[in-house]
Amino acid sequence: MSATGVRPELRVVTDSAPPSPDAAAEAPPGVPFLAVDGVGKDYPLRGGGSLRALDGVSFAVRPHEICVMLGPSGCGKSTLLRMVAGLDAPSQGSCSIGGARIVGPGRDRGMVFQSYTSFPWLTVRENVEYGLRLHGETIALAEGAGEYFLDRVGLTKFANHHPDQLSGGMRQRVALARALATYPRMLLMDEPFGALDAETRWQMQELLLEVVTRERMTVLMVTHDIDEALFLGDGIVFLSRNPGRVREILRPDFKRNGRPATKEAMYDAPGHRELERHVMQLMRDEGKRA
Amino acid sequence: MTHATPHIAAPPAGAALEGGAAPTVGRQLSVDFKQVLGGTARATLGAVGALLFLLTWEVGSHLYGQLQLFPPPSGVVVALWRLFGEQGFAWDVWASLRRILVSFGIAAVVALPLGLLMGAFPPLRAVGGPLVSACRYLPATAFVPLFLMWLGAGEEQKLALLTVGVVFFLLTLLIDNTLAVRTELIDTARTLGAGRRQILRTVVLPACMPAYVDTLRQMLAVGWTYLVVAEIVATTDGIGAMMMRAKRFVHVDEILAGIVTIGVMGLLLDGVFRLLHYRAFPWLHHAR
Numbered sequence: 001m002s003a004t005g006v007r008p009e010l011r012v013v014t015d016s017a018p019p020s021p022d023a024a025a026e027a028p029p030g031v032p033f034l035a036v037d038g039v040g041k042d043y044p045l046r047g048g049g050s051l052r053a054l055d056g057v058s059f060a061v062r063p064h065e066i067c068v069m070l071g072p073s074g075c076g077k078s079t080l081l082r083m084v085a086g087l088d089a090p091s092q093g094s095c096s097i098g099g100a101r102i103v104g105p106g107r108d109r110g111m112v113f114q115s116y117t118s119f120p121w122l123t124v125r126e127n128v129e130y131g132l133r134l135h136g137e138t139i140a141l142a143e144g145a146g147e148y149f150l151d152r153v154g155l156t157k158f159a160n161h162h163p164d165q166l167s168g169g170m171r172q173r174v175a176l177a178r179a180l181a182t183y184p185r186m187l188l189m190d191e192p193f194g195a196l197d198a199e200t201r202w203q204m205q206e207l208l209l210e211v212v213t214r215e216r217m218t219v220l221m222v223t224h225d226i227d228e229a230l231f232l233g234d235g236i237v238f239l240s241r242n243p244g245r246v247r248e249i250l251r252p253d254f255k256r257n258g259r260p261a262t263k264e265a266m267y268d269a270p271g272h273r274e275l276e277r278h279v280m281q282l283m284r285d286e287g288k289r290a
Numbered sequence: 291m292t293h294a295t296p297h298i299a300a301p302p303a304g305a306a307l308e309g310g311a312a313p314t315v316g317r318q319l320s321v322d323f324k325q326v327l328g329g330t331a332r333a334t335l336g337a338v339g340a341l342l343f344l345l346t347w348e349v350g351s352h353l354y355g356q357l358q359l360f361p362p363p364s365g366v367v368v369a370l371w372r373l374f375g376e377q378g379f380a381w382d383v384w385a386s387l388r389r390i391l392v393s394f395g396i397a398a399v400v401a402l403p404l405g406l407l408m409g410a411f412p413p414l415r416a417v418g419g420p421l422v423s424a425c426r427y428l429p430a431t432a433f434v435p436l437f438l439m440w441l442g443a444g445e446e447q448k449l450a451l452l453t454v455g456v457v458f459f460l461l462t463l464l465i466d467n468t469l470a471v472r473t474e475l476i477d478t479a480r481t482l483g484a485g486r487r488q489i490l491r492t493v494v495l496p497a498c499m500p501a502y503v504d505t506l507r508q509m510l511a512v513g514w515t516y517l518v519v520a521e522i523v524a525t526t527d528g529i530g531a532m533m534m535r536a537k538r539f540v541h542v543d544e545i546l547a548g549i550v551t552i553g554v555m556g557l558l559l560d561g562v563f564r565l566l567h568y569r570a571f572p573w574l575h576h577a578r
Contacts, residue, residue, distance in 0.1 A: 110481060115474050117474045119497075120574075121497070135483060163573075165576055
């Protein structure tokens with residue numbers, strides 16, 4: 001087994017290739033790594049006029065931080081994530097990464113979707129290496145990068161299976177490994193565990209936390225699950241709906257001495273219950289407003 | 291503290307044995323909806339159906355009495371034997387098969403790239419879509435006089451008719467196949483840094499291939515339906531030409547033999563495409 005605990009180095013052949021993840025740390029002081037600046041989104045309505053889905057949303061994500069966008073359905077959090085991915089364009093304002101305005105998707109921002117997006121005609125290994133192979137001209141295939149990330153998500157034994165032979169949790173692990181394998185500066189996740197059963201879900205949350213912490217990855221994630229937001233988020237952006245606005249930005253105090261590795265550790269942490277109550281109250285308020 | 295008597299009690303031991311057979315509840319259907327049949331059962335039932343049909347035909351034909359005009363299946367088998375053995379029918383079958391394969395090949399070569407591109411890019415679809423939809427409603431047989439004038443009575447005219455008969459339907463279905471590619475797969479490739487050509491080559495095409503092969507298989511059957519029409523006009527070889535010759539001499543058994551041959555050929559090609567599908571897309575045929 002060639003997979004080891006050491007991440008293979010990405011050999012950059014041309015200077016147009018993406019910087020290493022640690023470039024995040026090298027962002028000029030005072031410039032947030034990811035900045036969402038006054039972002040709004042209007043959808044035109046039939047018969048004139050428009051519907052404002054997002055209104056003046058601003059927040060920043062620091063390097064190596066997991067930022068979770070939490071809110072009721074219809075608050076525009078997925079739309080916002082798609083804007084950061086470059087798959088959607090804001091009507092007002094802008095998103096920028098490392099000071100550069102985001103105008104389209106790129107391999108510097110890897111994404112994991114809620115629905116299963118493994119390519120069914122490729123094996124698990126080919127799926128994970130897909131992004132690397134795309135850029136064969138500009139990046140020499142990082143030797144063993146596929147193996148390394150397969151090992152990180154525990155799929156080494158299933159490398160030659162096709163995705164349809166895997167369970168839902170395993171398919172999301174393929175998607176995670178594939179998104180990480182191109183060495184993005186950021187990982188974007190749109191309710192990645194939303195389709196999983198409860199047991200698989202918390203196992204995946206712990207796996208994600210372990211992998212992301214180890215890779216020092218910056219993450220922006222969308223969820224409507226309070227427990228997930230509290231467990232994963234170093235920062236939680238709570239969005240209200242009609243239109244989507246930032247209601248509150250929370251920083252779980254119980255993570256001051258590091259992220260809890262397990263759900264139990266989080267439940268035992270002082271201050272967890274109080275924060276959970278507070279967020280539940282925010283959710284209830286949103287329910288009344290609707 | 292006493293426990294209440296449980297509402298759900300176990301039946302007294304031996305209760306089932308006392309009255310002979312155990313009582314049953316619920317209604318079972320001998321023929322159930324969505325019933326799952328075993329391979330042997332399916333094959334047996336299929337054979338029974340075919341035999342019933344042939345037997346009815348055979349008996350009916352003999353009861354009616356005019357064997358020349360309404361030959362029984364046994365007569366058709368004899369005719370097939372005679373055709374292949376004495377009249378070189380194999381060459382006719384080959385001529386027809388060649389026409390089908392060449393014309394269908396032309397239709398596929400035209401429709402596959404257009405179906406991929408028009409399905410993938412809305413502006414292209416907007417340009418060509420209405421035209422293709424309209425062309426579907428033009429009866430291919432109406433082109434026969436036109437092709438006779440333009441291409442003469444030779445092979446080209448027959449190939450043109452067979453091609454026109456399928457190409458527009460084929461293109462429409464291939465566009466639909468392409469439209470069915472999940473947007474998330476394309477979005478995923480984009481976030482991994484894929485460009486337009488790369489997405490077309492590494493996502494849209496492989497995602498569509500199984501549906502394309504299925505569509506080709508189904509449209510090939512339509513190709514066969516135009517064969518006899520194509521071979522009626524000034525043709526000396528082919529299954530259709532043999533059938534026209536047979537008509538002149540009231541050899542109804544040979545006409546029926548021609549129809550049976552077309553059916554069998556269609557079934558064989560269908561099987562080839564099914565096998566291709568099975569071999570080329572193994573991930574769709576995994577036992578879960």
